Structures are given as structure tokens and as C-alpha cells.
Amino acid sequence: MLIFELAIILLASKIAGDISVKLGQPSVLGKLLVGIILGPAIFGVISDSATLEELSHIGVILLMFIAGLETDIDEFRRSGKASTIVGLSGIIVPFGGGYLAGVLMGLTTFQALFLGLLLSATSVSISVQALKELNKLKSKEGAAILGAAVIDDVVVIIALAFLLSLAGGGDVHLGLMLLNKVLFFAGAILVGWKVVPWVLKKFASLKVSQTIITAALIICFLFAYVAELAGVAAIIGAYIAGIAISLTNFKHEIVEKVETIGYSIFVPIFFTSIGLKVTFAGITDYIWPIVWLSFLAILTKLVGAALGAKASQFSWRSSLGIGAAMVSRGEVALIIAAIGLESNLLSQELFAALVVVVLITTIVTPPMMKFIFKEEETQPEFLSQKVAKEI
Numbered sequence: 001m002l003i004f005e006l007a008i009i010l011l012a013s014k015i016a017g018d019i020s021v022k023l024g025q026p027s028v029l030g031k032l033l034v035g036i037i038l039g040p041a042i043f044g045v046i047s048d049s050a051t052l053e054e055l056s057h058i059g060v061i062l063l064m065f066i067a068g069l070e071t072d073i074d075e076f077r078r079s080g081k082a083s084t085i086v087g088l089s090g091i092i093v094p095f096g097g098g099y100l101a102g103v104l105m106g107l108t109t110f111q112a113l114f115l116g117l118l119l120s121a122t123s124v125s126i127s128v129q130a131l132k133e134l135n136k137l138k139s140k141e142g143a144a145i146l147g148a149a150v151i152d153d154v155v156v157i158i159a160l161a162f163l164l165s166l167a168g169g170g171d172v173h174l175g176l177m178l179l180n181k182v183l184f185f186a187g188a189i190l191v192g193w194k195v196v197p198w199v200l201k202k203f204a205s206l207k208v209s210q211t212i213i214t215a216a217l218i219i220c221f222l223f224a225y226v227a228e229l230a231g232v233a234a235i236i237g238a239y240i241a242g243i244a245i246s247l248t249n250f251k252h253e254i255v256e257k258v259e260t261i262g263y264s265i266f267v268p269i270f271f272t273s274i275g276l277k278v279t280f281a282g283i284t285d286y287i288w289p290i291v292w293l294s295f296l297a298i299l300t301k302l303v304g305a306a307l308g309a310k311a312s313q314f315s316w317r318s319s320l321g322i323g324a325a326m327v328s329r330g331e332v333a334l335i336i337a338a339i340g341l342e343s344n345l346l347s348q349e350l351f352a353a354l355v356v357v358v359l360i361t362t363i364v365t366p367p368m369m370k371f372i373f374k375e376e377e378t379q380p381e382f383l384s385q386k387v388a389k390e391i
Contacts, residue, residue, distance in 0.1 A: 005046045006269070012038055013268040021133075026366040028129040028271055033363070035275020048276040052269065057234070059270030060125045060331065062262035064235040065220045067128045067137065067146060068242015069255045075143040076243075082140075082312035083147025086305050090148060090326050091155055093304025094119040097296050105289075110167040114345040117163060118337055118354065119297050121156050123330025123362075124149040125235060125270075130366040131325065134373050141318050144309065145325045146239070153233050153332060154181060160336060161231070164343060177231055184230035188223060188237065192244030200250050212250050213257040219245065233332055274330075278359055286353040293353065294360045301327045301361075302368075317372060324368040329358045 013031045020030030038045045046052075098119035102112025124145055131137040131145070161177040196219055203215035220241045227237025245254055283290070306323030310316065337354050340346035346354070 002049070002051055005049075005052070006265075008038065008046060009272045010265065010268055013272050024370070026130045026133045026370055028126060028133070029363070029366045031268060031271035032126075032275050032366075035272035036278045037275070038272070039276035039278060041275075041278040041280050046272075046276060048273065052273055052276070055266060056270045056273035059262065059266035059268070059273075061220065061224050061234055061238045062258060063125055063128060063267050063270065065238040065242045066255065066258055066262060068239040068244075069246050069251060069258065070132075070137055071146060071239075071243055071246060072138045072143060073243060073247060075138070075140055076147060079140055079143040079147055082144045082309065082314070084151055085312050086144055086308035086322060086326070087148035087151030087155065089308030089311070090122065090152060090301055090305035090323075091120040093307070094297065094300040097300040101293065101296055110163065111345050113163055114160075114167075114340050117156055117160055118333055118340065119300065119329075120152070120159075121329050121333040121336055122149055122152045122301065122326045123235070123328055123332040124325060125330055126274075126328045126362055126365055127325040127369065129267075129271075130369045134369065136321075136373060141314070141322055141325075144312070144314070145322055148305065148308075148322075148326065150236055150239070152326070153236055156332075156336075157181075157231060157233075160339070164339075167343065167345065180230040181232060184227060184232055184237075188226075188240045188244075192240060192247075196241075196244040197248050200245070200248055204250070210257075212253055213261075216245055216250070216254045216258065217261075233335075235331075274359065274362060277334075277355065283356065286349065286356075289350075289353050290356050290360075293357045297329065297357055297361050298327050298364060321369060321372040324365060324372050327368065328362045328365040330362050333358045333361075 012034045016030035016034035017027030018030070020033075021027050037043060040047060095116040098116030099112045102115040105112075107115065127145060128137065131142050136142045158178060158181065199219065200212060200215050203211040220238050223237035223241035223244075224234035225237070227240075228234045245251060302320070302323040304323070305326040306319040309319035309322040314322065334355065337346060337351055337358065341348070341351045
């Protein structure tokens with residue numbers, strides 16, 4: 001049955017992606033929507049099984065690994081200040097909006113604070129694909145978005161640990177949490193700088209086929225695994241691994257082969273599996289909370305991150321594009337929501353509504369980015385290159 005489901009997912013995702021592009025939207029939108037169509041929400045052809053979930057997890061790890069490989073490290077360094085401002089402003093505004101919403105809903109103080117933190121999370125795994133299709137991944141906007149996402153993830157997770165320790169939600173030691181994250185980032189930078197190039201060179205000398213790409217995947221998965229152990233999202237570890245390898249002479253060979261592996265099977269499964277999580281059962285009972293929480297989630301992240309980008313000297317169009325890219329809450333918010341449910345900071349009803357809200361923010365992100373960016377720089381650049389060739 002799994003083999004049949006994989007065949008259906010790959011076929012449907014490619015066709016849906018092509019239709020989406022022909023309609024003027026990023027292909028990722030079609031892949032997200034086809035998951036809803038094939039999943040329990042409509043036809044029920046495919047179910048969200050544990051195996052598909054694991055394959056999906058590999059897909060998002062490879063997607064962020066590719067983003068790291070294609071990151072312009074010089075632009076990334078230059079965007080450090082902008083990333084920090086965008087990341088923090090993209091937390092403050094949604095956090096305040098979520099907290100006020102929780103108070104108005106009659107939640108306790110800790111529950112309202114938790115709702116604010118959940119709405120502050122972001123996941124740019126979907127935005128990365130849209131940035132690639134819009135030719136913005138290597139731009140200063142792309143660097144600011146990726147840097148801000150890392151900052152957002154770290155700050156929200158630390159704040160979550162602090163809140164859980166105060167609320168008594170589990171055995172959480174704030175000092176240990178902070179130490180784990182500091183050690184992870186320090187260790188990741190050191191290993192990426194000194195160990196990764198050495199490992200790739202050693203594998204290159206082995207007398208078997210495809211040693212470089214195998215070494216790259218080992219590095220990617222180990223970084224992702226250790227990141228999860230340290231309480232940081234696996235996608236952050238994969239992204240850092242990609243950046244480390246991008247600084248070596250093996251970058252171009254690895255990018256080409258990882259893209260072939262990722263985009264042929266694992267990444268389409270990831271995009272489609274998001275839609276598989278949607279269910280319309282009992283949704284009418286929570287329709288209004290879902291509507292206004294979705295509006296709040298989209299507006300606060302868009303405005304917060306855009307104001308941060310504008311304060312960093314981006315144009316208004318670029319600022320809004322950066323804000324739109326940060327809107328998707330993705331798997332990061334789903335993980336936080338699950339923690340809230342286990343810690344009794346979310347009721348089962350609010351949890352179900354928030355899952356739909358997270359999925360809505362994920363689905364609306366690609367078309368928002370497409371509408372705002374509109375490839376405004378592509379045409380002038382093309383003309384300038386044409387004139388230069390004629391001269």
C-alpha cells in the first residue's frame with residue numbers, strides 16, 4: 001500500500017505543481033493543496049501514516065540542507081543586523097497579539113502567554129521553495145529571511161522553556177536548556193569549520209561510488225539529529241550543515257546531487273504530507289475562532305517582520321515580501337502546539353483549531369510572496385544584461 005501511495009503522491013504533486021505555475025503561483029502551493037485533496041479531508045486516498053511522516057521529515061531536512069548549500073555566506077554575514085531585527089520584531093508583534101487574543105478568549109495568564117509564543121513561531125521551509133522559484137534565495141532579502149528564521153526559532157524555544165518551567169509543565173531546567181543551545185551552536189560552528197572539510201576530503205579518497213554525496217548526507221543528518229537533542233529544530237541543524245559544506249570545494253557537486261535526491265521523492269512527500277494533516281471533521285464548531293485566529297496570525301507576523309525589515313533599510317516592497325515569507329508557522333508551530341496539549345496549556349478543542357490555523361498560514365504564504373515580490377527585479381536585470389552583451 002505504501003508503494004502505491006508514494007506513486008500517487010509523486011504523480012499528483014508534480015501535476016499539481018505544474019498547474020499552479022501555469023496559474024501564476026509557486027508550484028509549492030499546488031503541492032500543498034493536492035495533499036488536502038488526496039488526504040482525509042476530501043477523497044481519503046492517502047492517510048497520514050507514521051512512515052509517510054518519517055519520509056516527510058527527511059524531506060524538510062533535505063530542503064533546508066539545500067537552502068544552506070545555496071546560501072551566499074557573504075550576504076548572510078552582511079544581513080546579520082537585519083536578520084536580528086526582523087527575527088525579534090517578528091516575535092514581539094505576534095506574541096503581543098496572541099497574548100491579547102488569549103486574554104479575550106478567557107484563557108489563564110500562562111495559557112495566553114503560550115498562545116502568544118505559538119503564534120510567534122515561524123518555519124521558512126515552505127518559504128525557501130517559494131524563494132527559489134522567485135529567484136530570491138540568494139538575494140539580500142533571502143539572507144535576511146533565513147537568518148531571521150534561525151533567530152526566531154532559538155528565541156521562541158528558549159522562551160517556551162522558560163514559560164514551561166514557570167508553569168510547571170514538565171521537568172524543565174532553564175539553565176540547562178540555555179547551555180544545550182549554546183553548546184550546540186558553538187560545536188556546530190567549530191565542527192563545520194574544522195571537521196566537515198576534513199571528512200569530505202577523506203570520503204573523496206575512498207574507492208567506492210558516490211562517496212562525496214554520501215558524506216554530505218551523513219553530515220546533514222548528524223547535524224539535524226544533534227540539533228534535536230539540543231532542543232533546537234532539526235531543520236536548523238540541517239541548514240547549518242549546508243552552510244558548512246557550501247564553504248568547501250565540493251559545494252557544486254553536492255548541490256546538484258542532493259537536489260536530485262530531494263526533489264525527486266522526499267521534498268514532494270513533505271509538501272503533500274502537510275495537506276494530509278487537514279481534516280474538516282467538526283470544523284464548523286470552531287469556524288469563527290479559526291477565521292479570526294488565522295487573520296491574527298497572518299497579520300501580526302506580516303506586520304511585525306515587515307516593520308523590522310523596513311527599520312533595516314529595506315524598501316517597502318521588500319519589507320512586505322520578507323514579512324510574507326515569515327508568515328508560515330509550519331512544523332515548528334505544530335510541535336509547540338503538541339507540547340502545549342501535553343502540558344495542559346491548550347485544550348483539545350483549541351489545539352484542533354490551532355492546527356488548522358497553522359496549516360492556513362502555511363498555505364497562504366507562497367501566493368502572498370508571489371504577489372508581493374512579482375519578480376520586480378528580473379526584468380530590469382535581464383534588460384541590462386542584454387544591453388551589456390550588445391555593447
